Amino acid sequence: MTLDVAFLFLQQGIASGLIVGSVYALLALAIVVIFKTSEVPNFSQGEMVMAAGYIALYLLVFQSLPLWIVMPATILAAFAGAALFRRLILNQVARANGSPVNLVIATLGLSYVLRGFVRQTGFGDTPRSFPPVVEPESILIGQASVTTLDLVILATAIVVMAAFFWMFKYTKTGRAMRAVGMNPKAARLVGVDLTRIHMIVWGLSGGISAVAALLISPKVLMTADMGSIVTLGFAAAIVGGFTSLPGAVVGGFLIGIIENLVGLFITSRAIVLAPFLAIMLVLVIRPQGLFGGRVEIKKV
Amino acid sequence: MPDLLELTGVSASYGRIQALSEVSLRVPEGRVVALLGSNGAGKTTTLNTISRLVPVTSGSIRFDGKPIESWASHQVVEGGVVQVPEGREVFQDMSVCENLEMGAYRRKDAAAIRADFERVLNYFPKLRERLQQRAGTLSGGEQQMLLLGRALMARPRLLLLDEPSLGLSPVLVQQIFGIIDRLNKDGLTILLVEQNAAVALTCSSYAYILENGEMALQGASDQLRRDDSVRRTYLGH
Numbered sequence: 001m002t003l004d005v006a007f008l009f010l011q012q013g014i015a016s017g018l019i020v021g022s023v024y025a026l027l028a029l030a031i032v033v034i035f036k037t038s039e040v041p042n043f044s045q046g047e048m049v050m051a052a053g054y055i056a057l058y059l060l061v062f063q064s065l066p067l068w069i070v071m072p073a074t075i076l077a078a079f080a081g082a083a084l085f086r087r088l089i090l091n092q093v094a095r096a097n098g099s100p101v102n103l104v105i106a107t108l109g110l111s112y113v114l115r116g117f118v119r120q121t122g123f124g125d126t127p128r129s130f131p132p133v134v135e136p137e138s139i140l141i142g143q144a145s146v147t148t149l150d151l152v153i154l155a156t157a158i159v160v161m162a163a164f165f166w167m168f169k170y171t172k173t174g175r176a177m178r179a180v181g182m183n184p185k186a187a188r189l190v191g192v193d194l195t196r197i198h199m200i201v202w203g204l205s206g207g208i209s210a211v212a213a214l215l216i217s218p219k220v221l222m223t224a225d226m227g228s229i230v231t232l233g234f235a236a237a238i239v240g241g242f243t244s245l246p247g248a249v250v251g252g253f254l255i256g257i258i259e260n261l262v263g264l265f266i267t268s269r270a271i272v273l274a275p276f277l278a279i280m281l282v283l284v285i286r287p288q289g290l291f292g293g294r295v296e297i298k299k300v
Numbered sequence: 301m302p303d304l305l306e307l308t309g310v311s312a313s314y315g316r317i318q319a320l321s322e323v324s325l326r327v328p329e330g331r332v333v334a335l336l337g338s339n340g341a342g343k344t345t346t347l348n349t350i351s352r353l354v355p356v357t358s359g360s361i362r363f364d365g366k367p368i369e370s371w372a373s374h375q376v377v378e379g380g381v382v383q384v385p386e387g388r389e390v391f392q393d394m395s396v397c398e399n400l401e402m403g404a405y406r407r408k409d410a411a412a413i414r415a416d417f418e419r420v421l422n423y424f425p426k427l428r429e430r431l432q433q434r435a436g437t438l439s440g441g442e443q444q445m446l447l448l449g450r451a452l453m454a455r456p457r458l459l460l461l462d463e464p465s466l467g468l469s470p471v472l473v474q475q476i477f478g479i480i481d482r483l484n485k486d487g488l489t490i491l492l493v494e495q496n497a498a499v500a501l502t503c504s505s506y507a508y509i510l511e512n513g514e515m516a517l518q519g520a521s522d523q524l525r526r527d528d529s530v531r532r533t534y535l536g537h
Binding site (some may be wrong): 114172176179188189195 | 353377389391396398405437454
């Protein structure tokens with residue numbers, strides 16, 4: 001490989017990595033925001049993405065609704081569905097037996113329900129593809145080739161992340177979410193309604209999952225198993241420290257770039273391994289993740 | 301004086317372990333009432349049943365005449381019953397300023413909140429110097445003051461204080477109790493949980509003593525201070 005080609009690959013890898021990484025970053029945010037406020041890793045996150053994708057597909061292709069209705073409707077449906085799951089199912093599970101393990105199992109249950117439901121409807125029988133939001137046209141940035149669709153994906157993801165961070169930092173509800181994440185007991189003692197905050201957190205996580213679904217669906221084949229893409233969101237979250245929202249974003253971009261560089265410089269067959277190698281590397285060198293802060297020792 | 305808070309036959313349990321059985325107590329408006337007892341006697345559990353963090357299995361809790369035993373924790377705070385928890389229950393990664401603002405979470409009267417913010421900083425001038433500092437980096441005494449300040453930001457009618465002297469130096473204990481005295485003189489009703497019986501019996505007008513989740517003894521604080529069995533068990537002389 002000559003230096004010229006290497007430089008070209010580097011540019012292409014970073015450009016493609018940033019684009020797909022922005023979707024991983026959204027997925028990681030959706031995972032981390034739930035984990036931070038309830039210490040529950042949501043194993044149905046992937047199926048929430050998948051279900052949102054199929055809702056959009058149904059509205060767009062089978063109901064022939066225009067895109068400007070389909071997008072907000074999908075996001076709203078995912079927000080409401082996730083918030084209701086938290087309120088109706090998880091609250092009940094928590095009340096019956098407070099152990100967090102049961103909550104995790106309930107999220108696994110939801111993932112099976114959603115996958116089963118999509119299979120039942122028949123939409124998931126054949127791989128389908130979602131029509132792109134904009135007609136993909138090729139553009140050169142430096143020597144890297146990307147499409148207009150790619151740029152729309154990246155821009156949307158960045159806007160959503162910025163809005164999310166703004167909400168977390170500057171709104172009363174956002175601050176209450178941080179408070180619940182830091183100290184749920186103290187949050188209750190200042191009058192935070194935990195049920196409401198948990199519902200909003202799940203709703204936001206569902207909404208972000210829906211955005212990710214809308215962005216990624218035109219680029220992948222949709223099946224009932226497409227939720228496995230969230231594995232990369234989990235990888236991004238772990239690399240970022242699992243409790244850090246900025247860490248989740250950086251982790252997402254890193255995983256995207258690493259995948260693409262591995263594909264270009266080594267072999268495309270190694271792409272699936274790349275995220276796991278990244279996790280292992282981070283866990284060995286910096287077990288708390290890149291943004292995980294101090295390692296806390298808890299009394300058991 | 302009418303009773304601001306009245307517990308009648310309150311029982312509570314953690315799983316199968318009975319933590320409180322048939323606890324009754326009254327806090328008249330404008331007074332400081334102390335709740336004493338050794339470790340594990342159920343003092344904190346009593347406060348947590350009032351704050352609605354621990355469910356009540358039987359009995360009734362009335363605040364200002366209204367039954368509150370079926371309320372949610374945030375409704376109790378909105379009603380004016382605010383707890384200052386034991387230990388370092390601040391929001392570690394928020395600034396001192398954000399912690400105080402969180403105290404007013406359920407309030408919407410922006411102008412009055414600003415006025416109370418100033419009032420709290422006048423009570424605790426140390427906090428004013430540290431407004432932008434991360435709360436987790438404060439010393440133990442400063443965190444205790446922040447907890448008190450955060451509770452005051454909710455504009456309580458009844459303050460539930462859990463072991464405010466725990467782990468503080470004698471000078472700081474004196475300072476904290478000076479402030480508690482001042483708050484009470486300004487009209488705040490206080491239910492004070494303490495292990496340091498000597499201090500608690502000095503600043504309260506009435507006291508209850510819990511043993512193994514049951515009310516063992518009660519009486520006017522100055523009488524209890526002279527009671528022989530109380531002196532032996534709780535005052536150490």
